């Protein structure tokens with residue numbers, strides 16, 4: 717089968733879909749390869765991400781990766797969330813077909829973009845902490 721059971725599960729019942737009205741950070745990224753868009757909302761308490769919601773106008777793999785990525789960062793610190801790679805997300809989903817690997821980059825980048833926005837809102841320059849949020853073509857993920 718092309719997709720793992722975990723991918724099918726997160727695609728059929730994505731977790732944490734929606735938006736946070738009083739979000740502390742909002743990140744929106746687009747995938748240059750396919751034109752899909754993802755928006756991620758985070759709520760931060762202390763140094764921890766207390767809530768995450770996302771909206772994806774994209775393919776099933778993008779929905780599944782964003783869904784599992786939200787579960788992987790809720791309750792974690794900002795530092796931990798920044799370390800989440802698309803590779804870890806793909807592993808947590810028990811793999812993705814090669815042609816769909818690029819979709820997983822959207823979730824990683826959307827989290828980074830939301831955290832950047834959180835720092836900007838607090839008057840802190842996010843670049844030294846978050847780095848540059850890159851578009852998919854530059855990621856060399858092989859997708």
Ligand code: FES
Pocket residue numbers: 747750751752774775776777778816818819822
């Ligand atoms: Fe666009 Fe998957 S094909 S994110």
